[in-house]
Amino acid sequence: MLESLFSPKSIAVIGASRSPGKVGHEVVSNLVKSGFEGDIVPINPSADEILGLKCYPDLKSYPGKIDLGVIAIPTRFVRAATESCIAAGAGAVVVITAGFKEVGKEGARLEDELARYCTAHGVRLMGPNSLGLLNTHTKLNASFASRMPKAGNISVLSQSGALVTAILDWFAARQLGMGKMVSIGNKADLNENDFLRVFAEDEKTDVIVGYLESIIDGDEFVRVAEATSSVKPVMILKSGTTQAGTKAASSHTGSLAGADIAYGAAFHRAGVIRAEGFEELFDYATAFAMQPLPRGNRVAIITNAGGPGIMAADAVENSGMQVAILSNSIATALKKKLPDAASVGNPIDVLGDAEPNRYVMAVNAAQEDDGVDAIVVILTPQAMTLPAETARAIAKCLQGKKPVMACFMGGEDVMPGRDELVAHNLPDYPAPERAVAALKAMCGYSAWRNRPPRIVTRFPVNRHKVERIIARHLRMQLNQIGEGKAKEILRAYTFNVPPGGPAVSAEDAIEVAERIGYPVAMKISSPDILHKSDMGGVKLNLPRAGAVRDAYDLMMLRIGQRAPDAHLEGVYVERMCSPGREVIIGMTRDPQFGPMLMFGLGGIFVEVMKDVTFHLAPITHDEAIQMLESTRSFALLKGVRGQAGVDLNAIADGLQRISQLVTDFPQIVEMDINPFIVGPVGTNPVAADARITIK
């Protein structure tokens, strides 16, 4: 895929320059230096030759066909240059020139036209504002970053061109191997989704690393990233995470969500490994690129120094993984081979004077032991330590079935060892906590790869009824669906809603109450009143007609005083629910990733403790249960101190039904069922109040 981009036979450089330091010169120079074996065609009206290559005044003068055009001339000439590339047969164009969307409206217009022109001609555009691309496997450096890393299995996409230079330098310093690297710039045409697809299919890429500041199309991203993660690991550093401003929201769900939570939910769903920083990104990439995935989370630690061994054990426990204990028989056999003072416990301490063979015996024991899923090998440079020999000996004894992370601590003394480790595809980290963090990322990804198939349940529902209610509201330009109609919608999606109805007078209210039976609750109906109980707009447990009348009159009096400008639609009278645990389930639609479901315990747990979880819709039963489990207050649902738990499956069902509702109706932009009252196992929860916003 994208053959013209990654494996061109001939490349034109429009804006090639004779002056070193100029972008147009660097690109030609990098193409030459990288050993590119195809034709390089520099275009410059005022030069005959650049770096020994024949230069053409324009592309029309070049007699051959080109596959790829690289454009580095002032903004106003880019369109014409692109046309000339396409005329000369280019299948792809890279625009390095900046000054488009990022500088304002006019630039955005030019960029848009450029992209449409390319698309219309079936040509792919990378950029503008791109640094270019590299493909080590075709010896192609079509960028103005001069370093060419050694060939390897990590491919990189970066939204920041500047970062590319740092990444290349980093790869070079660590002797890491790279496959392809693209600087996607303004993403006018080719974007992260395209390159995820390409890298997913690329046989030379085993690990995909990305740096992103934004995403072009959230839905597409989730789809593509999930498909990609299913075949190879994708790790992404998403920056700008805290920049999201607060947005006006009419629901709890809406006010608690944010762009960063949405990205988290999307990455989680798609199996994308999220890195929180630059080092973490490449720490992870190195591990995935060099080692097999672990089958479980039991980690053996081998060390020649007690302190760092304890640090590693701390890090393993803190990460949620387990410090493995060798089985008795293997521990006993190893113990016999090691000196008396050595420990075959946890961690395995091969002692400060350990020579390479002692490490090998310990590593072999850990490899053989079925109770060990992964191995961390720590070495400190002590008097007798032979870092390089130890690295080679360990590499030689590995069977390749369990991941091994090395941590050769120190600086110059261990450097020869670290070089050997990298040469033998053993990832090395300067501190135990970093080795463990990388292992943890592998464990998480391994679990995701082995997740059960996602089966989204479809409940039989009355979709037409909801269609009618929404259509009527939209016709009347009403964006808020009040409690009464919201509950009709929920009933249509087989939620259990208490019997009740609207009323516009005390008599009316009594009539409804008599019909549905006492005791009843009465709630104000007004699109302008969000926190009803704060305004005196909720009365509970009304036992008889007199109480209903009193409640109605008092409510109207209080609301008149407290919210004189609110538009009142009357009240909603309904039968009191039996008590139970109050939870909140809801949805907010993220501008990027669409519907995000929320779950939290009701009241202060949501409002004060912010103890909520989000998940992209559509959701499966397993995922809904995971949402419940990942709240801090989960123990309250399961039951604590002799109190019975609630029906977890019933809450999961509720989340799935909301998922179906908001997937069926994209008009719904926010909704809360709050409280959703849940009882013991086997009971049907009640949607006691609901609020739906449509657009």
Place this chain on the structure above:
Amino acid sequence: MLESLFSPKSIAVIGASRSPGKVGHEVVSNLVKSGFEGDIVPINPSADEILGLKCYPDLKSYPGKIDLGVIAIPTRFVRAATESCIAAGAGAVVVITAGFKEVGKEGARLEDELARYCTAHGVRLMGPNSLGLLNTHTKLNASFASRMPKAGNISVLSQSGALVTAILDWFAARQLGMGKMVSIGNKADLNENDFLRVFAEDEKTDVIVGYLESIIDGDEFVRVAEATSSVKPVMILKSGTTQAGTKAASSHTGSLAGADIAYGAAFHRAGVIRAEGFEELFDYATAFAMQPLPRGNRVAIITNAGGPGIMAADAVENSGMQVAILSNSIATALKKKLPDAASVGNPIDVLGDAEPNRYVMAVNAAQEDDGVDAIVVILTPQAMTLPAETARAIAKCLQGKKPVMACFMGGEDVMPGRDELVAHNLPDYPAPERAVAALKAMCGYSAWRNRPPRIVTRFPVNRHKVERIIARHLRMQLNQIGEGKAKEILRAYTFNVPPGGPAVSAEDAIEVAERIGYPVAMKISSPDILHKSDMGGVKLNLPRAGAVRDAYDLMMLRIGQRAPDAHLEGVYVERMCSPGREVIIGMTRDPQFGPMLMFGLGGIFVEVMKDVTFHLAPITHDEAIQMLESTRSFALLKGVRGQAGVDLNAIADGLQRISQLVTDFPQIVEMDINPFIVGPVGTNPVAADARITIK
């Protein structure tokens, strides 16, 4: 201080050896190589000369006096060697030999005897199981680690000898300067507290770094560390944090505390900066060693690449610091000097082609701006970038009033720049998040240094009464003080306790109730029943005599069924408290650090959400308020959604009174006041239930 250790004029090496690789050889060799200018006296019965130095068969044969003895001979000869060192005038002895406390009981006995022998002779002992020590300022390397770092202002103490080798190697690779380094080994005599004291007074030490696995004396540590932190920063990596097993506890406070929480509380109190990992430890040390403390938390970010700038801004916001915005006048002036496309916003983007002078202009603007407390400078290696020149130019323009952290990202291309940075005392980090984390540590320490004076309030109390109650319980070998007596203790410490009294029959209970007035609560009194309400041992709101009788009889029936073996002391009857917010305040005595006060919201907030904070006693009013503020549920106390808040000062008072009580009575090992019922501002909270354990 410890002159004989750090500045000896002559050193005997007992166990000096001619064989390279042997510890006794390495120590002599390191002394020679380090350029030590005093006398080196190798002791070995079977050698005449080692490395050109005259060797003596024993110390008696050496005619001179020695200041320091370094011992590296088999365990069983160590005692005699120590004696000979002391006879030869040594003021300090370093025992490198292992095989003492760490191998078992007999070793512990030998070690203890050795320490007592030294103390009796007024000689300080470091070790056994020490790697030795270094002092770059006296060119002293009396260790078997061969690297001697360059002289500097960071002094290091390490409980792990093996880690010392990695630390030395790390310092060497990063060209970091070290002052003194000690490997404290088994800490038979000299321990962390001694060296904190020495480093605090040492004019050549500006920053103290420690690696600890345990602490000898918690109280002493807190005292010494607080005094030390008040003059220079102390940062410690404490490992083994997750190893603490669960301990049996009879209170909520006890069951929620643990060794790691106690260390956290102790470090917090003492102003010790806690590092969570090896890299973090030295990232912090580098920042403190090279840069001044910030006055506030507003951080300016200067970058030649957008992406890393955003990463840094994310890290600043996530850390709780603020991204500074340049003042209008300074921003406008800077904007004029920079190219059009540059941004003087947040971060300041000097663009990819920035030459050194552009960085200087931006740094100067940030230095001048009163709204900036600290500066992070990011550089990526782009085509026009001059890392070394930029580093030098920045170093030259610094006024030294605000801390500057550099982040030169990449590998080989930026290396010349990184070398220049270190040479100019500018800390450099490979990724923005690490630079920001170091800055955050400086901010936190700076705030601690400027904390208000600690004034512990003494409340007028009836101490004798408590003395009598505790003495009586101890005489009767009762460790649990029941609710009635516990409340008498609280009353003596001026807590507000509802009126009430014990009863052993229904008639008794009615009599108490009539005396104190209805409604009353009744609770079972039994040392064997911890969760009274779970057992049917609590009845509330009893309005009249009949209800009291029913409650008594039913309670006895239920307890008889549910806890047939419990020893019952009757019931406790008391007047019902007015409702309010239920919180829990308590104390548990940590084996290391003594009384730790706890605060949390009652019920599920403590039991399920574990939303509690701890603080070492004695506590000040400010610290007690900080405890409240640092719970996640603090908003509930302050008041949310129109609900009035509670009297925060009254809770703080309660914590201070517990603090006074447990400081006055070390016999109290655990206590809970649960619930402590708090009302609106101006009301007096009620200690509704209490439990005290003594020993």
